[in-house]
Amino acid sequence: MNPMTQEKPTVLIVGAGLGGVTLGLILEAAGVPFSIFEKASSVKPLGSALSLGPTVLPLFKQLGIYDEVLSKCKAHVITQDYSEDRHPVGVVDWKLVHELGGYAAQIISRPVLYDILLRGIPSGKIHMNKKLVSYFDEDDSVTLDFADGTQYKGHVLIGADGAYSTVRKLMYAKIKEAGKLPEEDEGALPYRTTCLVGQTTPQNPEEFPEMRTEDCTFYSVRGINEPYTRAVFAGKENTHMWMVVHHLNEELSSSQDKQESNHNSEWGPEAAEAMCNDVRHLTIPGGDGNLTIGDLIDRTPKDLISKVMLEEKVFESWYGDRVALLGDACHKFDPAGGAGAANAIQDAICLGNWINTLPKTISTKEWRIVFQDYVEERLPIAKENFAKSQFFASLTENTWYAMGLRFMVHNIPEFLHRRVLVQLMQNRPQLSFLPYVKDEGTVPAMSQHSLIHTGWIIKSVQQEADRHARKANAASPVVAV
Template sequence: MAHAPQGPSPGPSANLSTPEMCLPFTPEEIEQLSKPRVLIAGGGLAGLTLAILLHRANIPFLVFERAKEIKPLGSAIVLGTGVAPVFQQLGIWEEYTRIGKYYLQMGIFDENLKHSYDMKIDWLKRVVQSREYVVSRPELYNLLLSQIPRNRIHLGKRILSFKQDNDGVLLQCSDNSNYVGDILVGADGAYSAVRQHLYKTMKVDKTLPASDDVPLPFSCVCLVGQTDALDPEEFPALHGETCSFNTVLGSSNMCTWTTFTTKSNTICWMVIQFLTKETSKENDSFRNSQWGPEAAEAMAKEVRHFKVPGGKDGKVLTLGAYLDRTPKNLITKVMLEEIVFSTWYGGRTVLIGDGKRRFYMNPTGGVGALMAMHDAVTLANWISTLRLPSVSDLEDVFKEYRAERYPVVKEAFERSQLFTKNLGKNMLSLFVRACMKRLPAWLWRKLVIKNIIAARPQASFLPLVHDTAKVKPQPQPSLLKTMALHKEMAKKNEKIYGMFQLNDLSNT
């Protein structure tokens, strides 16, 4: 078990003011030893973002990832204004914009490729001095991974359980390894082993709300992948400085599929099937966070005839053209659920990202990844203020974290449910599609500003980025509160350093 190092303790008659007995640690060492040791379960976007922030705050941490090797799985992520300030603080914004391809609009088509409308964001640069960028998930993952010392990331660590008490938390893995820390962060996805074990213990203690003691609602299946680098002459959508970003709404098959062109001349694609009662039963036997390659291949055969925009010289292009150019071992089928848990923490354990909520997001904003990163920023701000935290201290901090993030997550969940009304053949679906098609430009801008670009959080322990955007960032309680705490801590540290220097002078 990994414990924080302990210094020698003076004998009962030791006099710390004598030259023979000096303080065993410098004030800087005492400060570092008092910081909490953080165990992060899950090496996804939420876990890696938190790890980077803790690394910059000089807080000890370890990341535990179940996978034995890092594979470039996934499709595309859309991020920009919502992460620009914190990415600038971390010094990775320029690299992110280099690997990303910005977009100005998303085209919406019906399943016969009849153009319905465009969701434009070409005005974004004028109001926030930034753009929205499409980047392949593997490239974003690698960018984040490059910011973390590799010895802090442990692969092949499947978490079995954990124990927590007033002294700390003990993490137990399937390979019989144990790790000790002060805080356990469950960033290990919708099927979070941390969440499941936390809820199990809370249920025994009769502290788990009945609303959280339910199976995950199985509402969607998703097939994602990314092609190899393609020839722009064969696929003209790859030409141009901006990303060709298109979504097709399949009203007859309850599917929606999206394609994105990337900076590296690949095409990222994703197909989401919204399940009815019947199709949900068909997939119910596969209730797992990820199926094997056979299930992905079976779904790929079912969707390869779906038409996609971008055919050369007006020829019909289908999803099969992209599937055939995507490595089979990098095509992934997963299931998506729609739920927001009300319990986000217990004792020394806290959940972020999909560990506390899971729901489909309209791909126009990449909101799922964005919200996971915002969770990480908020939690990191609070963790950075902790020194030798008790369970009570942690629960106070976790309460602040949830109070800031829960309303945002809940609202996004409600928006995601509305998006499914775009599909189907009933009167409600027809009405929703008609409203979306006729949505006034000013109202669309207002929705984007409120739901996507107004949230631009920053880390309180790093130099702040001066935000000169016309649209002011929405209030960030964790930033203001923890900055004030850091100022108080700095004053206390100055006094301690002063006392230490006086002690040194008296011993010379």
């Protein structure tokens, strides 16, 4: 039982992506009042595959959704790399993840995972068609203004509104006005690649043998003659989850305004058509051996194909007075490392641990102290993951350097492979207010400040409550029967 029975702060979450919805689920489990505001009018099953593993699966066990999530996953045991003429060129082996982290790596369809998480949010707590346009802090509250003229008031605002976060923009304007915005937080989000993603409708396993394997068939074709990498996962629902990455030659760190007017800065079908035509001819393995990306495009509903820029940046400033950022709003990774969703979920765990222990009366100054703790736990990990994602992204390029790197990865000695995986697997955070899930990894989980500290607060409150109960019992007269 969660002993934190004091009146809790009302949390306003902007953005119903994976990060915002996960935070909502955690707050629901903690009994903290919250509302989620999303600018889209409805949830569309957009996106391709996501990678899950020891870094987030313990949370799903704590929340009681692990079995359902796992039933929709296929284990990711190897990545098979192919040449453009569909010949296997090497394998990246992920079997050790299970032994080291206690959970096998898994592949799940993004819309499927999103749907499971969303179902845990009571419908009255999520508001669609709510585009945040401004907010203002007062001494004891924060008020949000939406494009439709409505206003909502709460004790704290969490900006989970993605790479082009409005919350971040508004918060940075205030920090800048106070002369405290670091130079590296100004300017546009750099990107080196654009990408097309989609997921086919369920296909006939007789036609596509890759659907019949128990583990996930994941193949990747690294372009040499053309600047395109393609990755295709055969999913649990017999779908192909696919992605084509276009490596841009120019240095493309243009202005933020230009990026946003580009329509490529957000996940959606608006800008996809031209790129679909450009990449149709690209070869991929699977099926009858003559497949191209065009075959997958033709089997994917047009309005579920997205084209986006893959921005890469970790921001230094994550909070203002009663406002903090979460997920892509404060760190945006290249998806090659499979770390975007996992890090948004881990941010939500850390914030959830802290928010659960706080009374609604805490002052703005105290919120800042809590947020500073959040940043100290999460920023170094985000920076590490950023570097790893950049490494994985560089593996996919069509340069001689990348070819050399790929050769090394395909032939990596076991001891070195282990060392790399240990680093990837050691961060396995949990919630302090739900029963701890036994850790089965052979690599010890990294120390988690929010778990230890808030766990200690919960224990002290529980002990105090027990002491009062014993005192009250001792004082009450014994009635002889």
